[in-house]
Amino acid sequence: MRIKQAFLLLICASLWSCMENKGTKMLYLAHTLPQTHPVHKGILEFKKALEKKSNGALEMKIFPDGQLGSEREVLELLQIGSVAATKVSAATLSNFVPEYHVLGIPYLFKDKDHQFEVLEGEIGKSILEKGSKFWLRGLCYYDAGSRSFYTSNKAIRTPDDLRGLKIRVMNNQMAINMVNALGGSATPMAYGELYTAIQQGVVDGAENNPPSFVSSNHYEVSKYYTLDQHSSVPDVLLIGTKFWDKLSDQEKKWVQESADESSQAQKQFWKESVDQSMAIAKKAGVEIIIPEKSLFQEKSKPVLEAFLKAHPEMSELINNIIRE
Known part of the structure; x- marks a missing residue:
């Protein structure tokens, strides 16, 4: 991967030199998602709006599909200024x-x-700006949906139905605490191993948004999908401050306006993707369950309490969000 990155960055450097000679600036944006993904479609809107607003003074080259590395690796490229922008999960x-x-x-x-x-x-907006001290300035948020439970052999209609079930989660403490608080047995596992793990009964299920549930083919080995929508972690469109600081005030305005417009378009792309994914899952025979979310919300309260105990400095932010 490092050799591949170095090769691509040499190409970037060569292109940058050519663009400078043309009197334009090139913004390189790398991300890990496939080109069919609604986030990639949103990024295409970002490119389209930016090049139109700037009348070609700012151009964008997109590297999708993890061509320049993982989310973490691309963030490092932003920090050193080799790449201008990316999209990552707020969790990252x-x-x-x-x-x-x-x-x-x-x-x-x-x-x-x-x-x-x-x-x-x-x-x-205040959260987006806090990344600047790490050379990672947030531009806007993209919709990444809501995560819900899906299982192979037992339907989840109330939190009690999770008792004793092994549920795959990301290697994230909050996700682990949530599943355990609801009565399940949180099981961190690599995403690439999950299809086989469900198929063979190593885990009883997992949790994710509808487009991921379908694109991963997990709907083929899961009979039930419970739309409890327990977490809604957004994606974030970022620009490296090393690139941002080289822009004029007018160029910054073009970038921010284009990002904001792409965010609105991406939300529609995401909705369409959810609708299509749910239709595919239903056609395949997956039972879609709409539970009483308040039951799950009540039982997951210890997760918030534990977080506040560990991070009391976040209480004002959380209260402001709840009151909004």
Whole structure:
């Protein structure tokens, strides 16, 4: 991967030199998602708007599919200025900016409207700006959906149905605490191993958003999908401050406006992807369960309490989000 990255960065450097000679600036954006993903479609809108607003003074070259490495590796490229922008999960950014941890608290947001009122308002903007001291300036948020439980042989209709079930989670303490609080047995595992693990009964199920549930083919080995929507961690569109600081005020305005416009378009792409994914799952015979979410919300409260105990400095931020 390092050799591959070095080769691609040499190409970037060569292209940068050519663009400079043309009197334009090239923004290199790398991410790990496939080109069919609604986030990639949002990024294409970012490129389209930026090049139109700047009348070609700013151009964008996109490297999708993990061509320049993992989320963590691309973040490092932003920090040293080799790549201008990327898209990563807010969960990944929590390793740099603690406030991003808050966005993963179960049932923090009342619904989708509440989530984006917070993210697109002063609270969300203040969190985006906090990454600047780590050379990672947030531009906007992208919808990454809500995570829900899916299982192979037992339907989850109430939290009690999780008792004794092994549920695969990301290697993230909040996700582990949430599943355990609901009565399940949280089982961290690499995503690439999950299909076989469900198929062979190593785990009883997992949790993810509808597009991921379908694109991973996990719907083939899972009979039930329970839309409890316990967490809604957004994606974040980032620009490295080493690139940002070289832009004029007008160029910064073009970049920010284009990012904001792409965020609105991406939300529609995401909704369409969810609708398509749910249709595929239903056609395959997956039972879609709409549970009483308040039962899950009540039983997951210890996760918030534990977080506040460990991070009392976050209480004001959390209260402001809840009151929004």
